[in-house]
Amino acid sequence: MNIDIIVPYLSRDGRNGATTHFQQLAVALANAGHDVVVHITAASGFVVQRLQVQWPHDPAPVNIAPNVKVECHQHRAFSAIRQYELWARRFKLLSDAWRLRDPSIPLLPSKLAEYSREQALAQVRKFIASVEQGGDSMQVHSTTVLGPYLPMMGIVKSARRRGAVLIVGYFPFKTCIDAVEEANRQGVRCFLCPLFHPLDATHYNKLLHRSAKESAGVLCLSPFGRTFFKEMLGVRNAFFTGSAPVDIGNQPVAAPRTAGDKDEYFAFFGRYEAGKTLIEAVRIVEPARRIGGRPFRLKIIGKDSPEMRNILPSYADVLENLSTAEAGHILAGARALLVPSLFESFSIVAIEALRMGTPVLVKSCNLSTASILEFLGLEYHVYSNVEEAAGKALNPRRELIDTGKLSYFTWPEVARQTELAIQQADFK
16 A cells, blocks of 8 residues: 655654654654655744744755655745734734633643543533634644745655545644545545544634534544544544653563552653643652651652752652653653653553553543543543542552553554555445
8 A cells, every 4th residue: 555644743852742743654654654745844834023924944855764664845935825824813813812801722721621521521522612603713723834845746746646535644734634635636535543632622613623524534642532523523534553762672471560669759751831731640659658658759850940850849850861761761660651641642651551560540530541441441540639649659550451452552553554544444
């Protein structure tokens, strides 16, 4: 099968989650015998200065793998016409928001942090209804105007010539919308792959929803992602294809460890930002220390910062610039991995920890990651509040994980599920 993958952006170091996912997907599909071409952009972002949009051009990246072809495209010039379009749409958005007076987005992380699973589900449905009923403020998002603008006609034409299927990153960018429209115009099957949480409000606009419905199908990273697109948005072809850690591949699953094998610390992975809710990890460890009467520590795998240090207690350690092996060692030795994150799309680190026999505690309002634990039969490790999490942190269960289901989260399996989704998509 010939497959073209369009990635809306590529950072210089290639370490962000979206770039990593598509790089690994391309390699896995190529290793499975498919002819893969990856289309990427030469710029990783834009800067608006004095009404002028500037695109910082990165050097063309090195090929992802010997058996994957990479084509690097420059952004089309930001013309005066698009400058007019930008401000015209912004005016419509602001005037519409003023008329509505009650915008449903954005959803503050502090508010979402208080939600139960049922409240989070209700908020998803509320967002969808707002999008369908809203005016211009629900039609566009600033990024759908700013780009990235790729030479989509030529990209799709090349795919059609090769008889290729398109897989496009589903982001709040014009790239996604352009790809679906042009693919449908030229008769090329175009699948979307969303790397976002259903409550990430920046993705709630009619243009993106329309693209999902008009695409050949949506390839989802979590079971809830499939539910979101198929049952809530009404997308006919939505599939759970998954994602996987970079360095695991087909390695065997590590045998779960006993309580005596674990050191006296909990692990947290991520940088300091509102959606990661590091402070909740602290609030889980604090009562666990008090009730359990043991000096548990909290080890944070992430980038250090003064802001982070300001909220951390003395028993917390920040471990930055770790190698993959070093990070794995920390995860393997932890009593549990704490995932209080609100917007985690698929939480690959949770899969890494589970493979090492380390229990994982995931907040229930994080519908995507919680659905992965439920898929694995680990509902016990989904918690609703800090008190519940602290109790489970003191008594983590180390059940035998269904190795068949856990092998679902390897790149060869992701490639196989992607291939099956493309073959099974209903085009009637």
